[in-house]
Amino acid sequence: MQPKKQSNAPYWPILPSAIALAGIMLFIFASFGPPASSSGFVTTLKGFFMQFAPEYAAGKAHYRMMPGPGSWLMAFVLGMALGGFVGGRTFSREIEDVPQIWRERFGAGRLKRFGSAFLGGFLILFGARLAGGCTLGLFLSGATQLSLSGLYFGAVIFAVAMLTARLLYKRRRSTS
Amino acid sequence: MIDIWLGLFAGTAFGFVIQRVGATNPQKMALAHLMQEPHIPQFMLLVVIFSATGLFFLDAAGDAVTRVLPISLVGTGLGGVIFGIGWGISGYCPGTCWAAVGEGRMDAIFTLLGGLAGAAAFAHLHESLIPILYMPTNMGQLTLADWFGHPAAALGFLIIFFGVGVWLIGRLWRQQDA
Numbered sequence: 001m002q003p004k005k006q007s008n009a010p011y012w013p014i015l016p017s018a019i020a021l022a023g024i025m026l027f028i029f030a031s032f033g034p035p036a037s038s039s040g041f042v043t044t045l046k047g048f049f050m051q052f053a054p055e056y057a058a059g060k061a062h063y064r065m066m067p068g069p070g071s072w073l074m075a076f077v078l079g080m081a082l083g084g085f086v087g088g089r090t091f092s093r094e095i096e097d098v099p100q101i102w103r104e105r106f107g108a109g110r111l112k113r114f115g116s117a118f119l120g121g122f123l124i125l126f127g128a129r130l131a132g133g134c135t136l137g138l139f140l141s142g143a144t145q146l147s148l149s150g151l152y153f154g155a156v157i158f159a160v161a162m163l164t165a166r167l168l169y170k171r172r173r174s175t176s
Numbered sequence: 177m178i179d180i181w182l183g184l185f186a187g188t189a190f191g192f193v194i195q196r197v198g199a200t201n202p203q204k205m206a207l208a209h210l211m212q213e214p215h216i217p218q219f220m221l222l223v224v225i226f227s228a229t230g231l232f233f234l235d236a237a238g239d240a241v242t243r244v245l246p247i248s249l250v251g252t253g254l255g256g257v258i259f260g261i262g263w264g265i266s267g268y269c270p271g272t273c274w275a276a277v278g279e280g281r282m283d284a285i286f287t288l289l290g291g292l293a294g295a296a297a298f299a300h301l302h303e304s305l306i307p308i309l310y311m312p313t314n315m316g317q318l319t320l321a322d323w324f325g326h327p328a329a330a331l332g333f334l335i336i337f338f339g340v341g342v343w344l345i346g347r348l349w350r351q352q353d354a
Contacts, residue, residue, distance in 0.1 A: 011198035014219040021197075021219075022226030024189045029231055031182045033241035035190070037271035041295040061306075062299035072183035077274050079187020084278030086188070087195030097282040099203035099267065110282070117283040120266025121273065121290025122297070124259050128270055129298035130309065131255025132245045135269040138252075140220065142245055143338075144227040146320040146330050149247035153256045158217070160260025165209035168264060 008093045025144060032072050034145070036137030038128035040077030042066045047074070062129070105169050191275035200276040202267025202283065209264055214349035221338040221345075232331050244317040251310030266290075 028035040042062060047069035049057035057063045067073055088095070098113045106112055128134040131153055133142065139157065142150015197219055198204045207213035234240040263269060268276060268287045276284035298305070320330035 011204075011215070012193075012196040014197060014215050014222060017193055017197040018219050018222035019226055021190070021193045021223045022230060024186060024193065025223070025227040026230040026234060027189075028186050029227075029240045029242065030234055031186070031241075032179060034243050035186070037269075037274065038291075038295070040274070041270060041291050042299060045292060045296050045299065060299055060302065062302040070180065072179040075180040075183030076187035076190075077271075079184040079189075080191035080271060080274035081187075081278035082184070083188040083191020083193075084195045084200055084275030085191075085280075086278075087192045087200075087275070088279035091195070095280055096203070099201075099206065099283075101203055101206045113283055114286040117266045117268070117286040118290035118293075120262040120264075120268065121287035121292075122294035123262025123290075124266065124268070124270055124287075125262075125291040125294035126298045127255040127258030127260075127262060127294075129255075129295055129302075130305065131248075131252045131259065134259070134271060135220075135263075136271045138245060140224060140227070143224040143334070144231050145242050145244050146228065146327070146334055147244040147247070148315075148318040148320065148323075149245045149252050151320075152247055153252050153259075156253055156256030157260040157263060160257050161264040162209045162211070164261050164264025165206055169206065169210060 009091050025140065029144075034137065034141040035076070036073065036133060036141065037077055037080065038125060038134035038137055039066055040073050040080075041125050042129065043068060043071060043073045044077070101169060190271075191278060194272055195275050195279055200268075200272050200279055200281070200284070202276075202281070205263075205267040205272075208349075209267075211349045214345045217349070218342045218345050221341045225335050225338050225342075228331060228334055232327065235327075244319055246317050247315050248310045249313035249315065251306070251313065254309060262294075 025035055043066050046057055046063045046066055049063065050068055098108055098110060102113055124134065131138055132149070135157065139150050139154035143154060194200055199216055204213055204216060208216040231240055235242065266287045268284055270291060273284045273287040273291060277288050320334060321327040324330040324333060
């Protein structure tokens with residue numbers, strides 16, 4: 001896994017980054033409430049349905065229990081995209097539309113990667129909405145509050161993702 | 177209105193940090209899942225160690241807004257299994273994919289669209305699925321403090337438990353790299 005381009009900027013070391021992110025999480029706990037991100041998808045959809053099918057949005061429990069657009073949640077996920085944009089613009093590292101590890105296993109075809117990314121996205125949100133939260137809303141926020149649901153969810157998602165990656169990339173030819 | 181500025185500020189800072197640490201990079205995430213890249217999982221555990229410690233004091237000062245989600249053996253567990261499969265396939269989480277879209281990753285756009293479809297599908301089925309899968313094994317808003325009887329003891333346990341996790345990941349990850 002040596003990068004081909006030596007000009008790639010290094011990622012931040014994890015210890016100061018973890019302190020920084022914990023500080024942001026505490027800012028959220030002090031200002032609004034537990035940080036969450038999968039709920040932002042529901043908020044986005046609620047805004048869509050309120051516009052185009054208001055009766056459907058009003059009739060569904062999952063949309064009733066979430067704030068709509070114009071809320072902290074919506075601003076938070078849009079902020080995430082903005083933060084990623086600023087981060088990416090100020091960072092000299094080449095971005096690959098198809099990750100190297102995927103290319104080595106499935107080839108460079110974009111259709112296959114984008115299709116699987118769509119499927120993965122479907123599953124992470126379906127699972128997160130069933131569990132009540134995601135990596136951030138349930139695991140990171142939950143474990144911060146010492147909640148058993150967060151620890152349980154965290155253990156399951158790590159174990160299953162590791163198993164999935166192992167099955168998915170099994171026949172990857174050795175790099176390095 | 178102030179909520180929107182707070183959310184935008186927090187989200188922007190959050191997205192920036194996770195981009196800088198590499199959590200928005202699906203290559204790095206896949207290697208983390210394959211036990212060849214220890215930094216992302218170690219980073220996540222360290223975040224919890226620091227934020228849990230901070231929240232302990234914030235809570236003691238009475239300034240924290242907390243909301244513990246209930247644990248449902250089947251609902252949380254099955255949700256985690258479905259989530260884990262999707263995470264393994266795409267290399268993105270619901271949060272990181274927003275930041276990765278901002279960063280300009282094309283595959284993250286498809287994960288975001290898939291996520292909207294998945295959330296819409298679940299929201300449509302909420303009334304049928306929650307009573308079957310979530311409610312029967314819902315054990316309520318349990319925390320480690322309920323087990324240990326004292327929040328400080330529970331926090332101490334979490335710090336040691338995750339600290340050992342960080343150490344173990346450092347030992348075990350990358351060693352399989354032939």
